[in-house]
Amino acid sequence: MCAGKRYGHYELIFFVSVQIQFLNSSLQYDYIIAGAGCAGLSLAVHLIHSGKFSDKKILIADRDRKEKNDRTWSFWETKAGIFEPIVYRRWSKTWFHSQQFSRLLDISPYSYKMIRGIDFYAYCLDLIRQHPNFTFIHGDISKISNEEGKGVLYCGENKYTADFVFSSILFGQPVMGKKDHYLQQHFRGWIIDTKEPLFNPAEATLMDFRTGQEAGTTFVYVKPFSATRALVEYTLFT
Numbered sequence: 001m002c003a004g005k006r007y008g009h010y011e012l013i014f015f016v017s018v019q020i021q022f023l024n025s026s027l028q029y030d031y032i033i034a035g036a037g038c039a040g041l042s043l044a045v046h047l048i049h050s051g052k053f054s055d056k057k058i059l060i061a062d063r064d065r066k067e068k069n070d071r072t073w074s075f076w077e078t079k080a081g082i083f084e085p086i087v088y089r090r091w092s093k094t095w096f097h098s099q100q101f102s103r104l105l106d107i108s109p110y111s112y113k114m115i116r117g118i119d120f121y122a123y124c125l126d127l128i129r130q131h132p133n134f135t136f137i138h139g140d141i142s143k144i145s146n147e148e149g150k151g152v153l154y155c156g157e158n159k160y161t162a163d164f165v166f167s168s169i170l171f172g173q174p175v176m177g178k179k180d181h182y183l184q185q186h187f188r189g190w191i192i193d194t195k196e197p198l199f200n201p202a203e204a205t206l207m208d209f210r211t212g213q214e215a216g217t218t219f220v221y222v223k224p225f226s227a228t229r230a231l232v233e234y235t236l237f238t
Contacts, residue, residue, distance in 0.1 A: 027160050029059040032153050034141055035168035036062035038073055041124035043166060048131055049082060059162065060136045061155050066125060069118035072189070072231065074223065076110045086119040089225060094206040104203065112204055114223055114231075141169055189221075189233040197227035 031053075033040045044060060047053045072088075091112045096103050128134045139156035144167050146152070151165030176182065205222035211234075212218065221233040 029162040030056040031058045032160060032162040032165040033060045034144060034153055034165060036060050036066060037168060039168040044128055045124050048127060054133060056133060058134050059160055061141055061153060063140050065138060066121035069116055071117040072114055074112060074114045076112055078109045083115060086115055086123045087113045088116045089114045091204040093203045095203060096206060097208040097210050099210060184238050186236045187233055189231055192230050192232050194228045199224035199227055199230045201226050
């Protein structure tokens with residue numbers, strides 16, 4: 001401050017304003033979950049079901065509001081799991097096809113289960129909103145760092161700190177050794193409706209390799225919802 005006593009009143013107002021802005025932009029939590037996709041929201045749901053974190057302040061940060069049915073997840077379980085209420089379809093028999101043979105596999109005691117993205121988001125967010133120790137913010141996450149022994153997340157213009165930050169956000173490709181190679185899995189899916197009954201809703205096709213392999217390991221999923229409706233997914237490893 002170099003304006004002297006004549007401008008002391010104005011200097012005081014400026015000083016208070018800066019202090020308030022600093023306090024509002026640095027918020028402390030016990031845990032931060034960066035990314036509200038399958039990993040982040042699943043973690044939040046498991047924390048709630050454990051009953052051991054109700055006294056902890058937990059922040060969830062993501063740029064999206066999770067209001068679109070933008071994907072599906074499929075997985076195996078031998079019994080009812082934590083997300084059983086939102087399982088959209090399940091199969092106990094799956095097909096495997098290659099150029100040489102085909103086989104229908106009974107995968108019991110496992111069930112192959114499918115959850116729609118929109119159902120998953122709604123279920124998790126509804127549960128999270130019932131617990132006031134959780135805070136959800138929307139914005140672009142630009143950086144996650146370790147500063148003075150604290151995890152720090154930068155979202156929008158704000159800075160959030162916590163004892164632990166759990167992140168499912170990939171800011172760039174991880175550093176690999178000279179002998180290491182990236183293996184990426186690509187998906188493209190379509191919902192197919194047919195006039196005639198072409199699908200058996202009790203049997204899913206888990207891997208169908210009867211397609212070109214020129215671009216890499218390639219196969220097709222078929223997950224039938226009914227005799228005339230199915231999700232068909234093209235999968236490629238590169």
